Amino acid sequence: MFNMGDDLMKQWTENWEKLMGEHLEKLVHNEKFINEMSKSIAATMTGKAMYSKLIDEQMAAMNLPSRTEMVKVLQKLTDIEERLIDLSERFEDYVEAQSRKPGAPEKKSRLKSRQKQNLEKSKAFVLNK
């Protein structure tokens, strides 16, 4: 009796899942539904743009920086950072190319390690004395 109830419940759940699955699958693939959804997203976004513009105008009236202006400043900073990365890469390439030329001065890192070696040698010399 109990098992029969379980089986019925299981069968009912499976049927419900299958029916719901088919119905919702059809719905999300339906072109008309997709178009309507797109229209509602468009309307929300247009509303958001208008609302943001209104807020920006109010901030400007109070002589305060608006969100749009702050974002612009952040984006300018990103541009400057990008430019700096580009320039430092070009500079590294230039230094690399120069150091490969015959008779080029030693690389700074190599020079430093040689200076360190010399310093250690002289320290050892002083200690031996």
Next chain:
Amino acid sequence: MIGSLDTLVQHMDAVTEHFMRKTAENWGDYPRGVTPREEVWNAGNVSLLKFESPENAQGTPLLIIPSLINRWYILDVTEETSFIREFAARRPTFLIDWGYPGTEVGHLPLSHYYHKTIMRAIRQIRKMTGCEKVDMLGYCIGGTMAYVFSCLEPDLVDHLVLLTAPLSFKEAGILANYANTFPVEEFSASMEKMPGWMLAFSFQFIQPMGAYQKTRMFHQKCDNEGFKKLFNAMERWIADPVDFPARAYYELLTDLYQDDLLSQGRLETAEGRLVDPACRRARTLILNAAKDHIAPLTTTGLPVNDQGPVSQVTIPSGHIGITTGKNCKDACKKAIEFIMN
């Protein structure tokens, strides 16, 4: 209104996170990405990660390009399913972590990511390893980006693995239907980014019974510790959405999904360089999933004028299942065999 919704969703996320932490027990502190790693370079939001490899792991370094629309650790979500762990055991392995892009990068074009950033990462890898070329693996949109890069810089890429990467968007299934009707101009005028929660919602939306089936599966298998571990790790990954920079998103929808410029060989970078598929020389493996609803099999084929070397393996799983499901080991093995030969 969308801004307020964003805040509301963030609060709801925090509540969910709190609830999950209480129910996840020990798995609550499980790391996001299990393979030990260090950040070797960064620029803005983007960083280059190097994974710990044994000393005998030599050869051409592998650069992994994850998707821009979610976090990279889907490829390293647990020890049992990790692709990265397997790669790092054999090769010096690097990955571009796109981070969490905010409004400050909303004006950067898509080519900033698929050309400039990948180029910079390869520059660092070449400096560190002394290798002239790299092998690349791209997942999802990351695969599209890796492919575009291999067309732009054919001398820098040796092997290329495209893991469920859409390349031709003409018959891209349900996502293309939504992309084609998406109000891109209204989006461009009103948003500085595509919020991550909205993207996550859209992926749930196209599989309406997904959440129900997932809950039912959890109910059936929650006594299994292995399942619980993977389920928890996956839920944490799903609950970690990433915003998509606005201009890049606009270009993704218009240039790729709506106009299908890549497969026609008409895609251009922001600097005006043409992405010509005929230029690709990297040996390429297309690793696609038979039940993929995000990048269906019809989208993963190469453009017609691409005559470079290519092989293809289809794994019987879905878009996410190929990285964490029961067939993920097969997919990983195929990728490793291809890269090592």
